[in-house]
Amino acid sequence: MALIVQKFGGTSVADAAKIQRAARRAIRAKMDGKQVVMVVSAMGKTTDTLIALAREIAPHPPKREMDMLLTTGEQVSIALMAMAIHASGHQAISLTGGQLGLVTDSVHTQARIQTISQDRITQELVAGRIVIVAGFQGIDESGEITTLGRGASDTTAAALAAVLGAELCEIYTDVDGIYTTDPRIVPQARKLDAISYDEMLEMAAVGAGVMHSRAIEFAKKFNVPIHVRSSLTDQPGTMIMETTPGLEDVAVRGATLKEDLATVVLTRLPNNPGIAAEVFAEVGRHKILVDDIIQNYYDDGRLANIGFSTNQTQVDEALEVCKRMANDRGFGEVEVDENVSKVSVVGVGMRTHTGVAATMFQALAKARINIDSISTSEIVISCIVRREDGPRALQAVHEAFGLDQG
Numbered sequence: 058m059a060l061i062v063q064k065f066g067g068t069s070v071a072d073a074a075k076i077q078r079a080a081r082r083a084i085r086a087k088m089d090g091k092q093v094v095m096v097v098s099a100m101g102k103t104t105d106t107l108i109a110l111a112r113e114i115a116p117h118p119p120k121r122e123m124d125m126l127l128t129t130g131e132q133v134s135i136a137l138m139a140m141a142i143h144a145s146g147h148q149a150i151s152l153t154g155g156q157l158g159l160v161t162d163s164v165h166t167q168a169r170i171q172t173i174s175q176d177r178i179t180q181e182l183v184a185g186r187i188v189i190v191a192g193f194q195g196i197d198e199s200g201e202i203t204t205l206g207r208g209a210s211d212t213t214a215a216a217l218a219a220v221l222g223a224e225l226c227e228i229y230t231d232v233d234g235i236y237t238t239d240p241r242i243v244p245q246a247r248k249l250d251a252i253s254y255d256e257m258l259e260m261a262a263v264g265a266g267v268m269h270s271r272a273i274e275f276a277k278k279f280n281v282p283i284h285v286r287s288s289l290t291d292q293p294g295t296m297i298m299e300t301t302p303g304l305e306d307v308a309v310r311g312a313t314l315k316e317d318l319a320t321v322v323l324t325r326l327p328n329n330p331g332i333a334a335e336v337f338a339e340v341g342r343h344k345i346l347v348d349d350i351i352q353n354y355y356d357d358g359r360l361a362n363i364g365f366s367t368n369q370t371q372v373d374e375a376l377e378v379c380k381r382m383a384n385d386r387g388f389g390e391v392e393v394d395e396n397v398s399k400v401s402v403v404g405v406g407m408r409t410h411t412g413v414a415a416t417m418f419q420a421l422a423k424a425r426i427n428i429d430s431i432s433t434s435e436i437v438i439s440c441i442v443r444r445e446d447g448p449r450a451l452q453a454v455h456e457a458f459g460l461d462q463g
Protein backbone atom coordinates (compact mmCIF):
# COMPACT_ATOMS: atom_id res chain seq x y z
CA MET A 58 0.00 0.00 0.00
CA ALA A 59 1.33 3.47 -0.86
CA LEU A 60 2.64 5.42 2.10
CA ILE A 61 2.73 9.18 2.46
CA VAL A 62 4.39 11.39 5.07
CA GLN A 63 2.69 14.71 5.82
CA LYS A 64 4.53 17.26 7.96
CA PHE A 65 2.78 20.25 9.52
CA GLY A 66 4.85 23.20 10.75
CA GLY A 67 4.12 25.38 13.77
CA THR A 68 1.81 27.88 12.05
CA SER A 69 -0.13 25.01 10.47
CA VAL A 70 -1.06 23.64 13.92
CA ALA A 71 -1.18 26.99 15.74
CA ASP A 72 -4.73 26.62 17.11
CA ALA A 73 -7.54 24.08 17.46
CA ALA A 74 -9.10 24.94 14.08
CA LYS A 75 -5.77 24.51 12.28
CA ILE A 76 -5.14 21.19 14.02
CA GLN A 77 -8.59 20.03 12.87
CA ARG A 78 -7.84 21.17 9.34
CA ALA A 79 -4.56 19.24 9.29
CA ALA A 80 -6.35 16.20 10.73
CA ARG A 81 -8.92 16.37 7.89
CA ARG A 82 -6.13 16.42 5.33
CA ALA A 83 -4.55 13.29 6.78
CA ILE A 84 -7.94 11.56 6.94
CA ARG A 85 -8.53 12.42 3.28
CA ALA A 86 -5.24 10.78 2.29
CA LYS A 87 -6.14 7.72 4.38
CA MET A 88 -9.57 7.51 2.70
CA ASP A 89 -7.76 7.68 -0.66
CA GLY A 90 -6.19 4.37 0.29
CA LYS A 91 -2.83 5.52 1.61
CA GLN A 92 -0.99 4.70 4.79
CA VAL A 93 -0.40 8.03 6.49
CA VAL A 94 2.39 9.16 8.81
CA MET A 95 2.04 12.71 10.11
CA VAL A 96 4.93 14.65 11.61
CA VAL A 97 3.96 17.70 13.61
CA SER A 98 5.81 20.66 15.11
CA ALA A 99 5.06 22.53 18.30
CA MET A 100 2.06 24.86 18.07
CA GLY A 101 2.74 28.37 16.74
CA LYS A 102 5.64 30.02 18.52
CA THR A 103 5.75 27.52 21.39
CA THR A 104 9.42 26.63 20.92
CA ASP A 105 10.45 30.32 20.94
CA THR A 106 8.35 30.92 24.07
CA LEU A 107 9.93 27.97 25.88
CA ILE A 108 13.43 29.15 24.94
CA ALA A 109 12.66 32.65 26.24
CA LEU A 110 11.29 31.18 29.47
CA ALA A 111 14.41 29.09 30.00
CA ARG A 112 16.63 32.16 29.42
CA GLU A 113 14.69 34.06 32.10
CA ILE A 114 15.66 31.37 34.54
CA ALA A 115 19.25 30.79 33.44
CA PRO A 116 21.30 32.55 30.77
CA HIS A 117 22.99 29.28 29.72
CA PRO A 118 20.70 26.42 30.70
CA PRO A 119 22.11 22.88 30.49
CA LYS A 120 21.49 21.56 26.98
CA ARG A 121 20.05 18.31 28.28
CA GLU A 122 17.38 20.28 30.12
CA MET A 123 16.71 22.43 27.05
CA ASP A 124 15.91 19.25 25.13
CA MET A 125 13.70 18.03 27.96
CA LEU A 126 11.84 21.34 27.85
CA LEU A 127 11.54 21.89 24.09
CA THR A 128 10.31 18.39 23.26
CA THR A 129 7.20 19.08 25.35
CA GLY A 130 6.02 21.46 22.59
CA GLU A 131 5.73 18.68 20.02
CA GLN A 132 4.21 16.34 22.57
CA VAL A 133 1.29 18.73 23.01
CA SER A 134 0.69 18.87 19.24
CA ILE A 135 0.76 15.11 18.62
CA ALA A 136 -1.71 14.40 21.42
CA LEU A 137 -4.13 17.08 20.18
CA MET A 138 -3.79 15.86 16.59
CA ALA A 139 -4.60 12.29 17.62
CA MET A 140 -7.64 13.58 19.54
CA ALA A 141 -8.81 15.53 16.48
CA ILE A 142 -8.60 12.43 14.31
CA HIS A 143 -10.41 10.28 16.90
CA ALA A 144 -13.12 12.91 17.20
CA SER A 145 -13.74 12.55 13.44
CA GLY A 146 -14.27 8.84 13.88
CA HIS A 147 -10.91 7.64 12.58
CA GLN A 148 -8.06 5.80 14.23
CA ALA A 149 -4.78 7.45 15.12
CA ILE A 150 -1.93 7.12 17.58
CA SER A 151 0.64 9.68 18.68
CA LEU A 152 4.27 8.66 19.23
CA THR A 153 7.23 10.54 20.68
CA GLY A 154 10.68 10.07 19.15
CA GLY A 155 11.59 7.72 21.98
CA GLN A 156 8.45 5.63 21.60
CA LEU A 157 8.96 5.01 17.92
CA GLY A 158 12.70 4.39 18.26
CA LEU A 159 14.27 7.38 16.52
CA VAL A 160 17.81 7.06 17.85
CA THR A 161 20.26 9.95 17.66
CA ASP A 162 23.76 10.70 18.85
CA SER A 163 24.06 12.45 22.22
CA VAL A 164 24.73 16.02 21.06
CA HIS A 165 21.94 17.76 22.93
CA THR A 166 20.11 20.51 20.94
CA GLN A 167 21.95 19.53 17.71
CA ALA A 168 21.64 15.76 17.63
CA ARG A 169 21.87 13.77 14.40
CA ILE A 170 19.70 10.81 13.55
CA GLN A 171 21.51 7.47 13.68
CA THR A 172 18.78 4.88 13.23
CA ILE A 173 15.02 4.75 13.01
CA SER A 174 13.15 1.62 13.98
CA GLN A 175 10.29 0.76 11.65
CA ASP A 176 8.67 -1.83 13.91
CA ARG A 177 6.30 0.29 15.96
CA ILE A 178 5.19 2.55 13.11
CA THR A 179 4.61 -0.38 10.75
CA GLN A 180 2.63 -2.23 13.40
CA GLU A 181 0.36 0.79 13.89
CA LEU A 182 -0.05 1.41 10.16
CA VAL A 183 -0.96 -2.21 9.55
CA ALA A 184 -3.58 -1.89 12.29
CA GLY A 185 -5.14 0.86 10.15
CA ARG A 186 -4.07 3.85 12.25
CA ILE A 187 -2.78 7.21 11.17
CA VAL A 188 0.56 7.53 12.97
CA ILE A 189 1.38 10.97 14.39
CA VAL A 190 5.05 11.50 15.17
CA ALA A 191 6.55 14.30 17.24
CA GLY A 192 8.94 16.21 15.00
CA PHE A 193 12.43 17.43 15.92
CA GLN A 194 13.07 14.91 18.72
CA GLY A 195 14.78 11.62 19.35
CA ILE A 196 16.44 9.57 22.04
CA ASP A 197 20.09 8.62 22.42
CA GLU A 198 21.41 5.17 23.19
CA SER A 199 21.18 5.69 26.92
CA GLY A 200 17.58 6.86 26.73
CA GLU A 201 18.23 10.60 27.01
CA ILE A 202 15.83 12.87 25.12
CA THR A 203 17.49 14.87 22.33
CA THR A 204 16.47 17.46 19.73
CA LEU A 205 17.73 17.80 16.17
CA GLY A 206 18.17 21.59 15.88
CA ARG A 207 15.72 24.42 15.18
CA GLY A 208 13.35 23.74 12.33
CA ALA A 209 14.24 20.04 12.26
CA SER A 210 10.73 18.62 12.13
CA ASP A 211 11.31 18.71 8.37
CA THR A 212 14.23 16.34 8.94
CA THR A 213 12.13 13.97 11.04
CA ALA A 214 9.60 13.88 8.18
CA ALA A 215 12.14 13.33 5.41
CA ALA A 216 14.04 10.69 7.40
CA LEU A 217 10.82 8.79 8.11
CA ALA A 218 9.80 9.04 4.46
CA ALA A 219 13.22 7.63 3.52
CA VAL A 220 13.23 4.63 5.88
CA LEU A 221 9.57 3.79 5.31
CA GLY A 222 9.93 4.03 1.51
CA ALA A 223 7.23 6.71 1.22
CA GLU A 224 6.12 7.68 -2.28
CA LEU A 225 6.03 11.34 -1.23
CA CYS A 226 6.87 13.62 1.67
CA GLU A 227 4.54 16.61 1.90
CA ILE A 228 5.68 19.65 3.87
CA TYR A 229 2.70 21.81 4.82
CA THR A 230 3.67 25.33 5.82
CA ASP A 231 2.57 28.98 5.82
CA VAL A 232 3.79 29.75 2.28
CA ASP A 233 2.50 28.06 -0.84
CA GLY A 234 5.89 26.77 -1.99
CA ILE A 235 9.56 27.58 -2.38
CA TYR A 236 10.15 31.08 -3.70
CA THR A 237 13.13 32.61 -5.49
CA THR A 238 13.84 34.27 -2.15
CA ASP A 239 12.07 34.88 1.16
CA PRO A 240 8.82 36.64 0.14
CA ARG A 241 8.70 38.32 3.55
CA ILE A 242 11.82 40.31 2.63
CA VAL A 243 11.41 40.65 -1.14
CA PRO A 244 7.74 40.92 -2.15
CA GLN A 245 8.69 40.45 -5.83
CA ALA A 246 9.87 36.88 -5.12
CA ARG A 247 8.31 34.26 -7.41
CA LYS A 248 7.10 30.80 -6.55
CA LEU A 249 9.04 27.97 -8.22
CA ASP A 250 7.29 24.90 -9.62
CA ALA A 251 10.37 22.78 -9.07
CA ILE A 252 13.83 22.98 -7.58
CA SER A 253 16.61 20.38 -7.48
CA TYR A 254 17.75 18.70 -4.27
CA ASP A 255 21.19 20.29 -4.69
CA GLU A 256 19.79 23.80 -5.03
CA MET A 257 17.40 23.42 -2.11
CA LEU A 258 20.14 21.90 0.02
CA GLU A 259 22.37 24.89 -0.62
CA MET A 260 19.56 27.42 -0.27
CA ALA A 261 18.67 25.92 3.11
CA ALA A 262 22.32 25.88 4.16
CA VAL A 263 22.77 29.56 3.29
CA GLY A 264 19.65 30.76 5.04
CA ALA A 265 16.37 29.83 3.31
CA GLY A 266 14.53 29.03 6.54
CA VAL A 267 11.68 27.36 4.68
CA MET A 268 13.34 23.92 4.86
CA HIS A 269 15.82 22.31 7.25
CA SER A 270 18.88 21.35 5.19
CA ARG A 271 19.32 17.86 6.66
CA ALA A 272 15.80 17.04 5.47
CA ILE A 273 16.99 17.57 1.92
CA GLU A 274 20.07 15.43 2.51
CA PHE A 275 17.82 12.49 3.46
CA ALA A 276 15.44 13.11 0.59
CA LYS A 277 18.28 13.27 -1.93
CA LYS A 278 20.06 10.22 -0.61
CA PHE A 279 16.92 8.07 -0.69
CA ASN A 280 15.39 9.84 -3.70
CA VAL A 281 12.17 10.82 -1.90
CA PRO A 282 10.32 13.63 -3.69
CA ILE A 283 9.29 16.48 -1.41
CA HIS A 284 6.26 18.64 -2.05
CA VAL A 285 6.34 21.95 -0.15
CA ARG A 286 2.86 23.49 -0.05
CA SER A 287 0.41 25.60 1.89
CA SER A 288 -1.65 24.05 4.68
CA LEU A 289 -4.45 26.51 3.86
CA THR A 290 -5.15 25.65 0.22
CA ASP A 291 -5.18 22.69 -2.16
CA GLN A 292 -3.01 24.44 -4.75
CA PRO A 293 0.14 22.61 -5.82
CA GLY A 294 3.32 24.00 -4.29
CA THR A 295 6.95 23.29 -5.23
CA MET A 296 8.47 19.89 -5.97
CA ILE A 297 11.99 19.28 -4.70
CA MET A 298 13.53 16.55 -6.84
CA GLU A 299 16.47 15.24 -8.85
CA THR A 300 18.07 17.71 -11.29
CA THR A 301 16.54 17.57 -14.76
CA PRO A 302 18.26 19.12 -17.80
CA GLY A 303 15.71 21.96 -17.86
CA LEU A 304 16.67 22.98 -14.34
CA GLU A 305 20.17 23.93 -15.54
CA ASP A 306 18.85 26.49 -18.02
CA VAL A 307 19.12 29.37 -15.59
CA ALA A 308 22.34 30.21 -13.77
CA VAL A 309 20.68 31.33 -10.54
CA ARG A 310 17.55 29.72 -9.11
CA GLY A 311 17.27 31.67 -5.88
CA ALA A 312 18.81 34.07 -3.40
CA THR A 313 18.98 34.02 0.38
CA LEU A 314 19.80 36.20 3.34
CA LYS A 315 21.20 34.70 6.52
CA GLU A 316 20.90 37.07 9.44
CA ASP A 317 21.53 34.96 12.51
CA LEU A 318 25.29 35.07 11.93
CA ALA A 319 28.33 36.42 13.70
CA THR A 320 32.01 36.36 12.84
CA VAL A 321 34.76 35.41 15.29
CA VAL A 322 38.34 36.16 14.25
CA LEU A 323 41.62 35.26 16.00
CA THR A 324 44.29 37.85 15.26
CA ARG A 325 48.09 37.81 15.11
CA LEU A 326 48.59 34.10 14.58
CA PRO A 327 51.99 32.93 13.34
CA ASN A 328 51.46 32.06 9.68
CA ASN A 329 52.95 28.56 9.95
CA PRO A 330 51.83 25.35 8.26
CA GLY A 331 49.25 23.61 10.45
CA ILE A 332 47.95 26.72 12.20
CA ALA A 333 44.52 26.56 10.56
CA ALA A 334 44.32 22.85 11.34
CA GLU A 335 45.08 23.60 14.99
CA VAL A 336 42.44 26.32 15.27
CA PHE A 337 39.66 24.42 13.54
CA ALA A 338 40.41 21.16 15.38
CA GLU A 339 39.77 22.99 18.65
CA VAL A 340 36.63 24.69 17.32
CA GLY A 341 35.34 21.36 16.00
CA ARG A 342 36.07 19.60 19.29
CA HIS A 343 33.61 22.00 20.94
CA LYS A 344 30.97 21.22 18.28
CA ILE A 345 30.89 24.81 17.07
CA LEU A 346 29.41 25.06 13.59
CA VAL A 347 31.70 26.81 11.16
CA ASP A 348 29.85 28.57 8.39
CA ASP A 349 32.51 30.24 6.24
CA ILE A 350 36.22 30.62 6.90
CA ILE A 351 37.81 34.07 6.92
CA GLN A 352 41.55 34.42 6.46
CA ASN A 353 44.05 37.15 5.72
CA TYR A 354 47.77 37.75 6.03
CA TYR A 355 49.92 40.75 6.89
CA ASP A 356 53.40 41.74 8.03
CA ASP A 357 54.81 40.32 4.77
CA GLY A 358 52.88 37.12 5.27
CA ARG A 359 54.39 36.39 8.68
CA LEU A 360 51.14 36.91 10.59
CA ALA A 361 47.60 35.82 9.89
CA ASN A 362 44.09 36.53 11.09
CA ILE A 363 41.98 33.40 10.96
CA GLY A 364 38.31 33.26 11.79
CA PHE A 365 34.94 32.04 10.79
CA SER A 366 31.30 32.91 10.69
CA THR A 367 29.00 30.90 12.90
CA ASN A 368 25.41 30.84 14.12
CA GLN A 369 24.65 33.63 16.53
CA THR A 370 23.40 31.06 19.05
CA GLN A 371 26.94 29.69 19.32
CA VAL A 372 28.83 32.97 19.45
CA ASP A 373 29.35 33.02 23.24
CA GLU A 374 30.73 29.51 23.17
CA ALA A 375 32.89 30.27 20.12
CA LEU A 376 34.29 33.36 21.80
CA GLU A 377 35.13 31.44 24.95
CA VAL A 378 36.91 28.67 23.03
CA CYS A 379 38.86 31.17 20.88
CA LYS A 380 39.84 33.35 23.84
CA ARG A 381 41.16 30.33 25.68
CA MET A 382 43.09 29.29 22.62
CA ALA A 383 44.54 32.80 22.14
CA ASN A 384 45.56 32.93 25.77
CA ASP A 385 47.13 29.47 25.93
CA ARG A 386 49.04 29.86 22.68
CA GLY A 387 49.99 33.54 22.80
CA PHE A 388 47.90 34.73 19.83
CA GLY A 389 46.49 38.28 19.66
CA GLU A 390 42.96 39.50 20.33
CA VAL A 391 39.74 37.72 19.46
CA GLU A 392 37.37 39.96 17.50
CA VAL A 393 33.66 39.33 17.37
CA ASP A 394 31.29 41.03 14.95
CA GLU A 395 27.61 40.38 15.47
CA ASN A 396 26.53 43.01 13.00
CA VAL A 397 26.82 40.87 9.85
CA SER A 398 24.53 39.10 7.39
CA LYS A 399 25.25 36.86 4.44
CA VAL A 400 23.63 37.26 1.07
CA SER A 401 23.95 34.32 -1.33
CA VAL A 402 22.84 33.22 -4.79
CA VAL A 403 22.31 29.55 -5.63
CA GLY A 404 21.86 27.66 -8.89
CA VAL A 405 22.96 24.37 -10.47
CA GLY A 406 23.20 26.35 -13.71
CA MET A 407 26.37 27.99 -12.32
CA ARG A 408 28.17 24.80 -13.32
CA THR A 409 27.72 25.79 -16.95
CA HIS A 410 27.14 29.57 -16.92
CA THR A 411 29.91 32.12 -16.46
CA GLY A 412 29.91 35.67 -15.10
CA VAL A 413 27.67 34.99 -12.12
CA ALA A 414 30.09 36.38 -9.54
CA ALA A 415 30.62 39.54 -11.60
CA THR A 416 26.86 40.15 -11.86
CA MET A 417 26.48 39.72 -8.12
CA PHE A 418 29.35 42.06 -7.20
CA GLN A 419 28.14 44.68 -9.70
CA ALA A 420 24.65 44.56 -8.24
CA LEU A 421 26.05 45.17 -4.74
CA ALA A 422 28.35 47.93 -6.00
CA LYS A 423 25.46 49.64 -7.75
CA ALA A 424 23.51 49.57 -4.49
CA ARG A 425 26.64 50.97 -2.76
CA ILE A 426 26.92 48.01 -0.44
CA ASN A 427 30.34 47.05 0.84
CA ILE A 428 31.40 43.39 0.84
CA ASP A 429 33.25 42.20 3.98
CA SER A 430 34.18 38.77 2.65
CA ILE A 431 33.30 36.39 -0.17
CA SER A 432 32.96 32.63 -0.33
CA THR A 433 32.07 30.38 -3.24
CA SER A 434 31.33 26.76 -3.95
CA GLU A 435 30.22 24.94 -7.08
CA ILE A 436 26.67 26.26 -7.04
CA VAL A 437 26.74 29.10 -4.46
CA ILE A 438 28.28 32.56 -4.19
CA SER A 439 28.01 34.31 -0.81
CA CYS A 440 29.01 37.76 0.42
CA ILE A 441 29.13 38.91 4.02
CA VAL A 442 27.73 42.43 4.36
CA ARG A 443 26.76 44.75 7.21
CA ARG A 444 23.56 43.60 8.92
CA GLU A 445 21.73 46.82 8.05
CA ASP A 446 22.55 46.37 4.35
CA GLY A 447 21.23 42.78 4.22
CA PRO A 448 17.67 43.28 2.95
CA ARG A 449 18.79 45.84 0.36
CA ALA A 450 21.57 43.51 -0.78
CA LEU A 451 19.10 40.66 -1.20
CA GLN A 452 16.74 42.88 -3.16
CA ALA A 453 19.58 44.06 -5.42
CA VAL A 454 20.90 40.60 -6.32
CA HIS A 455 17.38 39.20 -6.73
CA GLU A 456 16.70 41.88 -9.32
CA ALA A 457 20.11 41.64 -11.00
CA PHE A 458 19.52 37.96 -11.84
CA GLY A 459 16.00 38.65 -13.07
CA LEU A 460 14.52 36.38 -10.42
CA ASP A 461 11.46 38.60 -10.17
CA GLN A 462 10.70 37.91 -13.84
CA GLY A 463 8.93 34.72 -14.85
Ligand code: ADP
Pocket residue numbers: 065066067068069098208229230231232234235236237238239240241264265266267268311
Ligand atom coordinates in the same frame (compact mmCIF):
# COMPACT_ATOMS: atom_id res chain seq x y z
P1 ADP B 1 7.08 25.97 9.41
O1 ADP B 1 6.75 26.45 10.76
O2 ADP B 1 5.90 25.51 8.63
O3 ADP B 1 8.19 24.96 9.39
P2 ADP B 1 8.92 28.05 8.61
O4 ADP B 1 8.70 29.36 9.27
O5 ADP B 1 10.02 27.17 9.11
O6 ADP B 1 7.55 27.25 8.59
O7 ADP B 1 9.15 28.27 7.04
C1 ADP B 1 8.26 29.04 6.28
C2 ADP B 1 8.80 30.45 6.10
O8 ADP B 1 10.04 30.39 5.41
C3 ADP B 1 7.95 31.33 5.24
O9 ADP B 1 6.96 32.00 6.00
C4 ADP B 1 8.94 32.29 4.60
O10 ADP B 1 8.90 33.59 5.13
C5 ADP B 1 10.29 31.69 4.90
N1 ADP B 1 11.14 31.57 3.72
C6 ADP B 1 12.46 31.86 3.66
N2 ADP B 1 12.95 31.67 2.46
C7 ADP B 1 11.94 31.22 1.69
C8 ADP B 1 11.84 30.83 0.33
N3 ADP B 1 12.89 30.87 -0.51
N4 ADP B 1 10.63 30.42 -0.13
C9 ADP B 1 9.56 30.36 0.68
N5 ADP B 1 9.61 30.72 1.97
C10 ADP B 1 10.77 31.15 2.49
Ligand code: ASP
Pocket residue numbers: 066067098099104105130192193206207208209210211
Ligand atom coordinates in the same frame (compact mmCIF):
# COMPACT_ATOMS: atom_id res chain seq x y z
N1 ASP C 1 9.46 23.23 17.02
C1 ASP C 1 10.81 23.19 16.52
C2 ASP C 1 11.30 24.60 16.21
O1 ASP C 1 10.54 25.55 16.32
C3 ASP C 1 10.98 22.28 15.35
C4 ASP C 1 10.25 22.69 14.09
O2 ASP C 1 9.30 23.48 14.13
O3 ASP C 1 10.62 22.19 13.02
O4 ASP C 1 12.43 24.77 15.87
Ligand code: MG
Pocket residue numbers: 066208211266267268269
Ligand atom coordinates in the same frame (compact mmCIF):
# COMPACT_ATOMS: atom_id res chain seq x y z
MG1 MG D 1 10.27 25.13 9.46
